[in-house]
Amino acid sequence: MSLSLIWGWFTDPANWQGTDGVPNRVLEHLFYTGLTLLIALVIAVPLGAWVGHSGRLRWLVTGANAARAIPTLGLLFAVSMFVGPLIKSDLAFVIPSITVLVLLAIPPLLSGTYAGIDSVEPAARDAARGMGMTGWQVLSKVEAPCALPLFLSSLRSATLQVIATATIAASVSLGGLGRYLIDGLASRDYVEMVCGSILVALLALVADGVLAVIEKRAVSPGISGRATRVARSRARNSDPHSEPDSDGADRTDPDPRQAALVGSRSTGPVEATAATGTPSERDRT
Amino acid sequence: MTWALDHLGEIMSRAGQHAWLAGVPLVLGLLIALPLGWLAARQPRLRAVLLTSTGLLYTIPSLALFILLPPLLGTKILDPVNVIVAMTVYTVALLTRTVADGLSSVDGSTRQAAVAMGYGSFARFRAVDLPLAVPVIAAGLRVAAVSNVSIVSVASLIGISQLGYFLTDGYARSFPTEVWVGIVACLLLALVFDLVIQVVSRFLTPWTRAVAT
Numbered sequence: 001m002s003l004s005l006i007w008g009w010f011t012d013p014a015n016w017q018g019t020d021g022v023p024n025r026v027l028e029h030l031f032y033t034g035l036t037l038l039i040a041l042v043i044a045v046p047l048g049a050w051v052g053h054s055g056r057l058r059w060l061v062t063g064a065n066a067a068r069a070i071p072t073l074g075l076l077f078a079v080s081m082f083v084g085p086l087i088k089s090d091l092a093f094v095i096p097s098i099t100v101l102v103l104l105a106i107p108p109l110l111s112g113t114y115a116g117i118d119s120v121e122p123a124a125r126d127a128a129r130g131m132g133m134t135g136w137q138v139l140s141k142v143e144a145p146c147a148l149p150l151f152l153s154s155l156r157s158a159t160l161q162v163i164a165t166a167t168i169a170a171s172v173s174l175g176g177l178g179r180y181l182i183d184g185l186a187s188r189d190y191v192e193m194v195c196g197s198i199l200v201a202l203l204a205l206v207a208d209g210v211l212a213v214i215e216k217r218a219v220s221p222g223i224s225g226r227a228t229r230v231a232r233s234r235a236r237n238s239d240p241h242s243e244p245d246s247d248g249a250d251r252t253d254p255d256p257r258q259a260a261l262v263g264s265r266s267t268g269p270v271e272a273t274a275a276t277g278t279p280s281e282r283d284r285t
Numbered sequence: 286m287t288w289a290l291d292h293l294g295e296i297m298s299r300a301g302q303h304a305w306l307a308g309v310p311l312v313l314g315l316l317i318a319l320p321l322g323w324l325a326a327r328q329p330r331l332r333a334v335l336l337t338s339t340g341l342l343y344t345i346p347s348l349a350l351f352i353l354l355p356p357l358l359g360t361k362i363l364d365p366v367n368v369i370v371a372m373t374v375y376t377v378a379l380l381t382r383t384v385a386d387g388l389s390s391v392d393g394s395t396r397q398a399a400v401a402m403g404y405g406s407f408a409r410f411r412a413v414d415l416p417l418a419v420p421v422i423a424a425g426l427r428v429a430a431v432s433n434v435s436i437v438s439v440a441s442l443i444g445i446s447q448l449g450y451f452l453t454d455g456y457a458r459s460f461p462t463e464v465w466v467g468i469v470a471c472l473l474l475a476l477v478f479d480l481v482i483q484v485v486s487r488f489l490t491p492w493t494r495a496v497a498t
Contacts, residue, residue, distance in 0.1 A: 068431065080456070
């Protein structure tokens with residue numbers, strides 16, 4: 001297997017047009033992934049939020065996690081065999097696959113949402129109640145922002161899981177990039193298989209990268225610890241001993257107070273997420 | 286049920302292959318992740334680099350990795366070594382973080398007490414930090430074991446013999462019983478792995494039992 005063969009495949013115009021062209025396969029893969037995540041989010045997020053908020057039906061989360069031990073390939077084949085014949089149209093191949101993908105995406109999203117809400121410090125929740133917030137306000141204004149880091153990291157792992165399984169689903173006739181791997185295998189075209197694998201790996205890496213950026217941007221600065229750092233560096237800059245500039249006197253007064261305020265507000269959730277071990281949060285704190 | 290009984294010999298031999306393909310990477314992965322996790326727990330800068338790079342490897346979908354490894358390793362596509370290497374990569378990616386977290390979770394005063402008693406850096410790691418991190422590492426191993434057993438079955442798509450064969454073969458022959466046998470066998474194997482890790486973990490941490498009773 002030489003690199004020139006791979007290069008040849010990628011530069012062959014025939015591989016860039018039509019149903020079996022790279023752009024169409026990438027779009028198909030993204031479409032299945034997006035559709036699956038959308039359905040799974042609609043089911044898992046309200047359910048996870050409710051379980052976390054009310055503390056009821058926790059076994060749902062435990063059960064969903066235990067279901068992860070079912071081999072994905074087996075689930076894919078079993079559902080296709082039972083659901084496929086029931087559907088008479090062209091969708092006979094798409095619906096079973098999407099069903100399995102949704103089933104696989106729900107456990108991480110459910111436990112991520114639940115764990116996020118569950119890890120909110122009781123003191124923060126009590127304070128919100130004490131300020132007169134209703135149950136809904138506590139959920140949307142306090143619990144949801146605090147749960148965001150854990151939820152987003154579960155969204156990342158669910159996305160990767162769906163992209164990987166959508167590839168495997170080509171073996172039950174789903175479109176997408178997995179077609180190159182499965183069709184290449186059937187026709188013993190190893191170059192096509194390798195090129196398809198490169199594309200799948202790239203798609204997964206790019207999707208993960210995009211979600212990582214969203215994760216960094218979307219999380220409230222008070223929770224991610226960014227605010228503490230900014231406030232601390234501001235406090236350091238405004239220290240009259242280190243930087244005696246002209247307006248130093250104006251800045252020293254409000255800034256340390258602000259730093260203390262932001263700092264105390266953020267330490268709670270930061271510790272809570274650190275204890276539960278969100279991947280990206282732990283790297284930063 | 287009768288089908289499963291008739292093919293018990295084949296099921297057992299494939300389960301053995303499956304256990305080998307999923308189990309060897311667990312041991313290898315742990316052996317590689319221990320030094321990596323130790324480094325990550327000591328050096329915050331290295332931690333970010335190590336966890337990001339292993340995380341990127343974990344991102345690559347399994348079927349793609351099974352196909353990409355042969356040209357990289359110079360092996361044949363049907364060589365089970367590809368699966369062993371791929372699963373080891375995933376195990377290392379999962380466990381490096383777990384080992385680092387486990388070692389960092391050791392109480393600061395315990396660590397200082399060990400230093401005061403004259404433990405050197407390596408001796409302390411072996412005799413104090415590592416044993417105390419066993420419960421966290423075992424939890425990570427359990428996750429890795431269950432996911433390994435599931436992912437190994439995917440390798441049957443490229444023709445590597447293990448329990449996944451019953452899934453692909455049953456689907457190709459439109460024979461649901463065989464698919465169910467494959468699923469149940471995979472679940473049972475995952476359960477066995479899980480139990481073994483829990484038993485070993487309990488055996489290695491006698492102090493947790495002493496408190497409980």
